[in-house]
Amino acid sequence: GNSVTQMEGPVTLSEEAFLTINCTYTATGYPSLFWYVQYPGEGLQLLLKATKADDKGSNKGFEATYRKETTSFHLEKGSVQVSDSAVYFCALSGPFYNQGGKLIFGQGTELSVKP
Amino acid sequence: AAGVIQSPRHLIKEKRETATLKCYPIPRHDTVYWYQQGPGQDPQFLISFYEKMQSDKGSIPDRFSAQQFSDYHSELNMSSLELGDSALYFCASSLKGLAGEETQYFGPGTRLLVL
Numbered sequence: 001g002n003s004v005t006q007m008e009g010p011v012t013l014s015e016e017a018f019l020t021i022n023c024t025y026t027a028t029g030y031p032s033l034f035w036y037v038q039y040p041g042e043g044l045q046l047l048l049k050a051t052k053a054d055d056k057g058s059n060k061g062f063e064a065t066y067r068k069e070t071t072s073f074h075l076e077k078g079s080v081q082v083s084d085s086a087v088y089f090c091a092l093s094g095p096f097y098n099q100g101g102k103l104i105f106g107q108g109t110e111l112s113v114k115p
Numbered sequence: 116a117a118g119v120i121q122s123p124r125h126l127i128k129e130k131r132e133t134a135t136l137k138c139y140p141i142p143r144h145d146t147v148y149w150y151q152q153g154p155g156q157d158p159q160f161l162i163s164f165y166e167k168m169q170s171d172k173g174s175i176p177d178r179f180s181a182q183q184f185s186d187y188h189s190e191l192n193m194s195s196l197e198l199g200d201s202a203l204y205f206c207a208s209s210l211k212g213l214a215g216e217e218t219q220y221f222g223p224g225t226r227l228l229v230l
Binding site: 008045046093100 | 148156157158160163170173211216221222223
């Protein structure tokens with residue numbers, strides 16, 4: 001079945017450092033790919049998404065490119081801030097015709113940014 | 116902008132009791148998803164509804180049931196509660212696209228503690 005694998009955390013960085021969180025997936029067909037962020041004690045917020053191969057999702061300085069050839073959707077940010085400290089979830093849904101719209105999540109990567 | 120509303124935000128129950136969680140989707144959204152997130156775990160899909168009909172079912176125990184009402188709000192009913200049911204329960208809503216592409220927007224969650 002479909003699955004998502006993320007790099008294990010926690011990841012600890014200094015402010016203004018470069019961030020990469022690796023995400024790979026297994027799926028039939030062409031799923032949609034997402035990054036969600038969960039701040040302490042809060043719900044899941046959509047960070048960015050990509051719905052087809054070579055699409056780049058971006059938001060708040062974060063970027064991720066849908067790579068069909070490597071089945072990856074790595075999250076990057078050029079300069080992290082303390083306020084980026086959170087748990088990041090990579091997720092996929094679909095393809096709709098045989099998997100419906102439910103999200104399948106990776107195990108989450110905790111990011112801690114120090115001043 | 117209106118978001119997904121969940122109530123209650125916190126709930127404490129004893130073993131073998133019953134709990135009802137409510138979800139109010141974003142206006143005009145036609146699909147509701149329920150997820151369960153155990154401590155330190157990734158969210159797991161439970162069940163979904165599209166236009167008031169069950170559309171997909173995941174790892175939802177037989178002790179749980181859910182429905183979507185005519186005003187599109189949804190309720191998750193949990194009976195014979197067990198200690199292992201202690202978790203964060205998320206509701207997400209979306210609007211189905213023509214190709215099944217959709218983005219799910221999550222509520223803040225209901226934190227259930229079973230004693």
